[in-house]
Amino acid sequence: MSQGRNLLSLRWEDLGAFLFFSAAFVIPSGYSVGAVILLLGSLATLRIPDIKKVDARVWLLVGAFALYALFWSIDGLVRGEGIRELDRPVRFLLAAFVLIRLYNSPPSEVSVLLGISLGALAAGSLAVYEYYWVGVSRVNGFMPVNSFGMLAALYAGFCLSMVQVLRFEKAYYWVSLISIAGGLLAGGAALLSGSRGAFLTLAGLGVWLLAKELVRCGRWQIRLLIVVATLVAGIVVYTASGTSIKQRVDTAVVAATAYVVDGERIGVALPARIDMWHGGLILFLEKPFTGWGESGYQLPLANLVDRGVIADDHASGRHLHNQVIHVLATKGIVGVAILTILLAVPFWLVLRQTAVIPDKALQGCDKLDQSLTGELILIMLGAYILGGMTRVPLEHHSGVMIFSFGLILLITARPPRTAAGAA
Numbered sequence: 073m074s075q076g077r078n079l080l081s082l083r084w085e086d087l088g089a090f091l092f093f094s095a096a097f098v099i100p101s102g103y104s105v106g107a108v109i110l111l112l113g114s115l116a117t118l119r120i121p122d123i124k125k126v127d128a129r130v131w132l133l134v135g136a137f138a139l140y141a142l143f144w145s146i147d148g149l150v151r152g153e154g155i156r157e158l159d160r161p162v163r164f165l166l167a168a169f170v171l172i173r174l175y176n177s178p179p180s181e182v183s184v185l186l187g188i189s190l191g192a193l194a195a196g197s198l199a200v201y202e203y204y205w206v207g208v209s210r211v212n213g214f215m216p217v218n219s220f221g222m223l224a225a226l227y228a229g230f231c232l233s234m235v236q237v238l239r240f241e242k243a244y245y246w247v248s249l250i251s252i253a254g255g256l257l258a259g260g261a262a263l264l265s266g267s268r269g270a271f272l273t274l275a276g277l278g279v280w281l282l283a284k285e286l287v288r289c290g291r292w293q294i295r296l297l298i299v300v301a302t303l304v305a306g307i308v309v310y311t312a313s314g315t316s317i318k319q320r321v322d323t324a325v326v327a328a329t330a331y332v333v334d335g336e337r338i339g340v341a342l343p344a345r346i347d348m349w350h351g352g353l354i355l356f357l358e359k360p361f362t363g364w365g366e367s368g369y370q371l372p373l374a375n376l377v378d379r380g381v382i383a384d385d386h387a388s389g390r391h392l393h394n395q396v397i398h399v400l401a402t403k404g405i406v407g408v409a410i411l412t413i414l415l416a417v418p419f420w421l422v423l424r425q426t427a428v429i430p431d432k433a434l435q436g437c438d439k440l441d442q443s444l445t446g447e448l449i450l451i452m453l454g455a456y457i458l459g460g461m462t463r464v465p466l467e468h469h470s471g472v473m474i475f476s477f478g479l480i481l482l483i484t485a486r487p488p489r490t491a492a493g494a495a
Contacts, residue, residue: 084110085113085177085178088179089106089481089485090187091109092109092478093184097195098194098198107477110174114169129421133168133483139410141161141165153366157366174480181486184482184485186247189254192230195224195257196224198261199211210264219471221261221265221269222465223470224261226273226451228254228255228258228261228277229273229281231255232277232278233444234448235251236285236447237443259274268321269463271321276454277455324342328346344383348382349397350381351392352401355376363401364401365402394464395460395463398464399411418449419449452475452482
């Protein structure tokens with residue numbers, strides 16, 4: 073079958089992958105549309121022989137997903153936290169099940185790349201509409217504002233990394249064009265969200281992509297031009313009138329400096345987060361191995377307020393605004409170890425440059441395909457680590473879904489000719 077025909081096919085794997093990434097921002101819980109298609113397709117087509125064919129490397133990732141999901145679920149049930157705490161971890165089990173099926177019938181790489189590009193365009197377009205037409209001060213689409221900002225930054229990193237790797241390859245020319253527009257618009261959406269966590273994520277991914285580009289460029293004149301152009305673009309974005317970017321960055325710097333140097337509290341958000349991190353670490357030291365639980369930490373945190381150890385701003389908040397500190401306080405050392413495994417396994421797979429699709433399915437593929445999906449996985453891991461410094465992405469449905477299902481799609485995605493051949 074020709075590549076052109078494959079691009080136009082409506083295999084459930086391709087449709088699910090495309091809609092998962094492209095619809096993430098356009099409707100409430102838009103990422104669930106593609107995920108449901110992938111889950112139903114896997115339920116309808118998975119056979120016992122398919123399970124027997126799964127490679128050990130795939131089982132390693134399935135095991136990491138299952139370990140995280142089971143520990144979080146059992147911990148919540150034992151502590152009496154109710155069914156609500158099962159919702160997010162169960163999604164990792166569903167993603168692991170879909171991964172087993174996609175191993176034998178991978179989605180087309182083009183469906184994933186186009187889905188990401190159009191999803192980035194949708195995020196940026198929605199942000200422009202909300203900010204300039206509706207008049208909101210911080211855009212958020214259909215998500216909490218911090219989630220929207222971080223995921224928009226992730227999509228921007230995806231798109232710019234795609235352009236960097238593809239470099240307008242003939243077979244991906246239109247994907248590259250759309251990715252440029254998507255990357256710029258998604259980056260703008262992250263900035264217009266006003267989320268300082270999104271700023272940090274966007275900046276961190278930008279530095280990574282810039283460093284890679286500088287390494288690739290052999291001539292020092294080109295390297296200098298890239299650096300100067302990047303600095304100019306950053307200054308323009310920072311000083312742009314009509315946005316709150318400069319004001320929020322300046323406020324964060326002043327508030328952090330005053331709090332650390334003089335103990336003075338300027339504003340609410342940033343001093344409150346520092347207090348919450350401080351309080352979370354104190355709670356961890358009191359129960360270092362098991363933690364206090366998702367709901368159990370709030371009362372001892374309030375006691376720290378009563379004792380004057382921390383201020384009362386947001387002390388009753390659901391999360392501690394740092395992924396690692398939150399897990400330390402709620403799940404202890406064991407929880408952080410499992411979280412580390414969850415992030416380390418895909419990173420290990422990328423470092424080893426191994427593909428989880430059978431070798432026979434890779435015949436005729438060049439290194440470009442493996443390099444691209446590997447780069448996108450690194451971008452995702454980097455975004456969640458950076459974003460997790462000021463928020464808890466894995467405590468939100470959007471963060472869990474994009475990470476779990478997005479990761480399995482990036483790991484299994486293959487060029488159309490191999491996706492069809494492996495089915």
